[in-house]
Amino acid sequence: MTGHTVGTGRSRTTAVEISLANSGLFGDESNFEQRYIQDFQRITEIVTALRVLDMRVVLTSGSFDILHEGHSMYLEAARKFGDFLIVGLDSDEKIRARKGPNRPAVPEMERLRMVTHQRGVGLVTLKNLSDARWSLIQAVRPDVLVATEDTYTEVEIKELEDGYCGKVIVLERMATVSTSARLRRIQLGLTDSGATHPTDAPQGE
Numbered sequence: 001m002t003g004h005t006v007g008t009g010r011s012r013t014t015a016v017e018i019s020l021a022n023s024g025l026f027g028d029e030s031n032f033e034q035r036y037i038q039d040f041q042r043i044t045e046i047v048t049a050l051r052v053l054d055m056r057v058v059l060t061s062g063s064f065d066i067l068h069e070g071h072s073m074y075l076e077a078a079r080k081f082g083d084f085l086i087v088g089l090d091s092d093e094k095i096r097a098r099k100g101p102n103r104p105a106v107p108e109m110e111r112l113r114m115v116t117h118q119r120g121v122g123l124v125t126l127k128n129l130s131d132a133r134w135s136l137i138q139a140v141r142p143d144v145l146v147a148t149e150d151t152y153t154e155v156e157i158k159e160l161e162d163g164y165c166g167k168v169i170v171l172e173r174m175a176t177v178s179t180s181a182r183l184r185r186i187q188l189g190l191t192d193s194g195a196t197h198p199t200d201a202p203q204g205e
Contacts, residue, residue, distance in 0.1 A: 016052045025084075025123060030116045035123045040139035043086065043125060047140055056082035059142035059165070061127060063090045065104040067114045073174040078146040079120035081169055087115055087124045088136045094129040137164050148173055 020026065024034030025046075037043050047057055060078045064071050064087075079085040089112055095104045104111065108126060115124050127136055137145060143166040152160065157168045 016049045020049060020053070030113070032113050032116050035116045035121070036112055037123050037125050040125070040136060043123070043136075044139045046123070047086075050084050055084050056143045057084050057086065057140060058082035058144045058146060059086045059088065059137065059140045060146040061088035061090070061136070062148075063095050063104060064111050064115050065095065065106055067106075067111070067118075070174040072118055074148075074171060075115070075118045076120060077171055077174070078169075081144040081146060082142075084122040085120055086140055086142070087121055088127045089115060089124055091126050091128045094127060097129055134160070134164060141165060143167070144169055146171060 024031035037046070050057055058078055058081050060075070062071070062074075075085070075087070089108065090098075092104055092108045106114075112124050112126065115121055125136065137160065141164060145160060145165040145168045147168065147170055149170055149172060151170075152168065157170075160168050
């Protein structure tokens with residue numbers, strides 16, 4: 001059978017470049033409607049397009065509940081390991097199952113929006129309690145998977161590097177205070193320095 005192939009070589013690359021350039025994924029704005037991708041299959045398609053352009057894909061995950069300086073520093077550090085950063089954000093249901101009925105403090109849609117405002121975040125998605133183990137990692141198959149120290153065991157890291165990603169990078173936590181600790185301080189009427197807020201202090205006679 002004879003014929004010619006359409007959409008190969010530089011023409012295919014150009015088409016991908018145009019498609020991604022028009023997607024809003026590389027702009028300075030939050031572009032939440034473009035950056036929030038629910039369907040893992042669609043994420044796989046985007047990653048495939050990024051790889052046509054030889055872009056190094058980084059994946060990380062977290063709750064990002066009450067976004068603070070440590071979160072911003074962590075995301076900025078993760079982005080430096082590649083060209084495009086994908087963030088998996090734990091759903092409200094997933095967080096409640098792990099941390100109890102009073103968490104998260106900030107609902108998932110607001111947390112998703114806040115993460116898209118962080119410098120260097122390419123796209124975000126939601127990780128649900130019902131998702132299969134490592135399903136997002138399998139959908140992305142990142143060049144670099146970034147995690148905190150208590151996320152994976154050494155055995156799990158080897159399994160991930162053998163079958164699901166190029167490299168696992170473990171970062172130290174960068175927050176000076178955790179979200180849980182900050183919430184406890186708020187409940188106690190304390191500032192981060194430990195002092196009682198003036199409006200909450202006992203009033204003299």
